[in-house]
Amino acid sequence: MSGYFTEDIGAQELQERTAVATDIAEAVRTLIADTVLTEVDASAAATAIEHIEAAAEILRSRQLPDDSFGVRFNTDGTKRTWGNAVIGTRNPIAPPLDVVFDDDGLAWAEFEMGPAYEGPAGLVHGGILAAILDQILGSAAEHAGAPGMTGTLTIRYRQGTKLGKVRAEARLDRVEGVKSIAVGRISTAEGTTAEAEGIFILPRWARESGAADKIRKALSDG
Ligand SMILES: CCCCC/C=C\C/C=C\C/C=C\C/C=C/CCCC(=O)SCCNC(=O)CCNC(=O)[C@H](O)C(C)(C)COP(=O)(O)OP(=O)(O)OC[C@H]1O[C@@H](n2cnc3c(N)ncnc32)[C@H](O)[C@@H]1OP(=O)(O)O
Secondary structure: OOOEEEOOOOOHHHHHHHHHHHHHHHHHHHHHHHHHHOOOHHHHHHHHHHHHHHHHHHHHOOOOOOOOOEEEEEOOEEOOOOOOOOOOOOOOOOOOOEEOOOOOOOOOEEEOOHHHHHOOEEEEEEEEEEHHHHHHHHHHHHHHOOOOOOEEEEEEEEOEOEEEEEEEEEEEEEEEOOOOEEEEEEEEEEEEEEEEEEEOOOOOOHHHHHHHHHHHHOOOOO
């Protein structure tokens, strides 16, 4: 399967690259929120666009040859998914989730959902919540040693999720052959807002190539 790489990057180099990736993504994330909220006139917007285009030109001056970041395993046993839409360190559309794995198998993250994630007025878009649940349930299954691609994701939206501070959590519930079933939820200060169950399936190609062992051993690093 293409898009999966192994790299050999030293600790200091990795730390430097992480800092650069984090800083650019955060600056663009802020820009996205500012774009949603701005009330400037056409002339000020035109000036802003010039600056944005100049910044984009700098970023484009040295880029990856491929159209995606992919999944990169490092020789130190870590894994980088920096392009990931939910946890990607380098991806400004990711909130991003910094997932913590407790010893008892709970995967959780607390993060801010700003104006870029709005669906109903003042509430987080349901599709964004689905992406977050997909990711955290999948990550919980993966961390528990039972990785898979999402086959089925079932969500019950119990109440609106207000923009602001949000928590997501999940755990592996059970394994049935090549299927891992994970459960989880989203909550805010007002309690649980959405509950989910996901069936994650180790794809046939991973079962047959033994690639699953590699992903099981690699610690996720955003
Ligand atoms: C180099 C190392 C790579 C290792 C890769 C390994 C794992 C995957 C990678 C990463 C996962 C880790 C972390 C990711 C965290 C992330 C969250 C984001 C996740 C996503 O964003 S992911 C994108 C959306 N996702 C897709 O893009 C899937 C498209 N789809 C397919 O890739 C196939 O469709 C697949 C793989 C689903 C099944 O294909 P297959 O050929 O392996 O399946 P097969 O027919 O052998 O069935 C085997 C058993 O699964 C049952 N079954 C089949 N399909 C089912 C379904 N949909 N729902 C419920 N059960 C299903 C059968 O009924 C049978 O069950 P039983 O054994 O009981 O009979």
